[in-house]
Amino acid sequence: MLELRLVQGSLLKKVLESVKDLVNDANFDCSATGFSLQAMDSSHVALVALLLRSEGFEHYRCDRNLSMGMNLNNMAKMLKCAGNDDIVTIKADDGGDTVTFMFESPTQDKIADFEMKLMDIDSEHLGIPEAEFQAIVRMPSAEFARICKDLSSIGDTVVISVTKEGVKFSTRGDIGTANIVCRQNTTVDKPEDATVIEMQEPVSLTFALRYMNSFTKATPLSNQVTISLSSELPVVVEYKVAEMGYIRFYLAPKLEEDDIENQAEARPEVNKKPKEEPIVDAKPISEIKPKLEVKAEDENKPQIESTTAVGSKEEIDLMDDE
């Protein structure tokens, strides 16, 4: 028996809106710790991890661990029917093949029940180790979203470079080049306007803008975004979900070869000469050991996959972490 009552139901609406374009089907895992999800995007390039801690719910009853396979698009369709001020309750029976979303208006005049069929989805949890990052940038989430969108009008990839002075976002395309520098700024009127850079050593990594733009769909969840960078690790783009959890997006940096291939795919009609200098400090992600393994399926397209060694401890790691 599962019954999770969330007073700020709009949070769940926003969470679904931020992952439904990236992930088609996924298992939501419910345990005493909280309500969580971990899934690869459909092209197996990016990873999403969501955690809503049990303490954040007004009422949280989860008699035993439950994994519920859902089509995120259908789930989003149902959650869209909740009013922004509605209280949302998620209900499921232990052996059942459906989940029910109940929406109560603040005045209790309108009560809706949406029942959705569950799916069987094969998935294994990826253990995500605690990591040290070379640089962590915290900045206004709307600013980050604007930059990713702006650069997309010029090029397909973004180079994120962090120095002590600030963080630079660069791209290059057929019509020219763009560089946007955001300076560290902690003396702001509102804390959510701050740009804070914690840097161990300078880092410069290249990412596909397509995924970055997808991650920024989570912008309505939080005023700030945290971008954690290391040349040995996938970038982590994190949005807090109120005081109760987070949504984290992981994306492997692009290597020079990927660049060429992807550009060829995306724009077959133009000349395919690589325009960017090789990014020499970005080590192949497949070298990262032992828990997080990135395998290049076709020698070019990096993939994050769980190793067989990944067990329950790491799964709990993901939930407990932070």
Place this chain on the structure above:
Amino acid sequence: MLELRLVQGSLLKKVLESVKDLVNDANFDCSATGFSLQAMDSSHVALVALLLRSEGFEHYRCDRNLSMGMNLNNMAKMLKCAGNDDIVTIKADDGGDTVTFMFESPTQDKIADFEMKLMDIDSEHLGIPEAEFQAIVRMPSAEFARICKDLSSIGDTVVISVTKEGVKFSTRGDIGTANIVCRQNTTVDKPEDATVIEMQEPVSLTFALRYMNSFTKATPLSNQVTISLSSELPVVVEYKVAEMGYIRFYLAPKLEEDDIENQAEARPEVNKKPKEEPIVDAKPISEIKPKLEVKAEDENKPQIESTTAVGSKEEIDLMDDE
């Protein structure tokens, strides 16, 4: 000679916006009583009746009864050119083949004349008898519109069930089911937020959401909508037009057979098993006598048609009624 001056010209704009998608061509009838329209939708399933009483106009001159055939899309195009604060005057000569819409800005600085060609349209007035309904629901129009839209993301039909406690809107589709209950609520701060249920006996009827969604285009006309239900009659969905009249939409309930057929039309690629229990209390509308007759053209698609017995008395009924 016809000259109707409407200070709140935006009402006419909103009226056109609410019927133009449902009805292509229709006769507007002008008499001493008022300016009215009655028309079937293009698939002959729903009926629209509009009345703007003469007292609601600042100036109302109609020397003799006049029936003006108009293409509602073209009429809407012209009315869209009126400003929201403009005074609208409708002018026509008795023998003429055009109608003129004059728009005056509040400051009289801008005056526009739009002249439209009239059409010959065959139509007969359907006498709509005064009827007793099993249940009448009055609720916020925006709430009703939201419910119809939300349910459309799940299924194709809505079951509206009224009990003393409230009104329930239900649907069922491939991805699951949905039930939305609105409770009677008369102790509200603003009268337009009230939900009032007058029930003689419980009723439960099924309708095509496509039409319901079309009717809710009239939502900008009024804060409240009235839904009148009887198992022997088409539902009446009514929006008041200021203090001067109404727009009413009539729709025959769906029978179980319709359901199957319509689903087969709409989604030919999926399994066609009927998912809803037969609605046993919805009698075939063709049994309703004597004035309103619903004929099933192809044994499955119900149609509302006027009987030959319909005369001028009933036509006046429609205009005088209320």
Place this chain on the structure above:
Amino acid sequence: MLELRLVQGSLLKKVLESVKDLVNDANFDCSATGFSLQAMDSSHVALVALLLRSEGFEHYRCDRNLSMGMNLNNMAKMLKCAGNDDIVTIKADDGGDTVTFMFESPTQDKIADFEMKLMDIDSEHLGIPEAEFQAIVRMPSAEFARICKDLSSIGDTVVISVTKEGVKFSTRGDIGTANIVCRQNTTVDKPEDATVIEMQEPVSLTFALRYMNSFTKATPLSNQVTISLSSELPVVVEYKVAEMGYIRFYLAPKLEEDDIENQAEARPEVNKKPKEEPIVDAKPISEIKPKLEVKAEDENKPQIESTTAVGSKEEIDLMDDE
């Protein structure tokens, strides 16, 4: 070396938005006088002239005259990345093949550089003589935009007729006719709401609404628009750019023959009888001498082209004028 710093960077964004749909590629000319552009639209029917005077820039350095060929769509893409409060600086080296747009946020926390490749574009300056107009109408730009949009839903051309009482905009199409009269009105609360008519003699000219609608993309630049009409000249539709310049659109009036041809092109399925009376007072523009010549390429489609006599004096005329 070129360096132009514009504090109100949003002006440049709005300028680009107002011309990019009309003109694909154009030379921006930079001299001690200012930053200007003159270009024909891609179908060679309309002409755009932009001037931003050097005094309007916070910093204006232009060591020698420079003509920079740009793709306006790409330039608009880059300028869209500027924030509305950003300071925009345009930089170029004398011999270089690129131009750089720098955007600084008001707090200086975010600085962006966009570098765009320049193009070689063949173009000659058209000398535009000082002219006397039969009538000059100044009116709210939003009102003019609304009228052009409204009339487009009825017909393809607009007849603009000026008398002492006001200016009349008329059109005619398959569904009917429309006439919109705006009266002279100088006793308004806000100066930008005034409609002022300076008339030497009555004038009535016909124009393609497609171009007029394109010109009104400049509406965000200014609260007022000035329309200068003469039966011997192209109409001039002018929007001021703050206190620093203007954008002017020139369009030759349509002759009756054009009307027929264009309607035939636009709506081949309907009966092609010309519906408008011949506009007898609109002399063929090709008769206008000596500096501005309109040549009918295919005997029907009027074009504005520069004569060989056009020299540097006239080019400066365009910039110095007003």
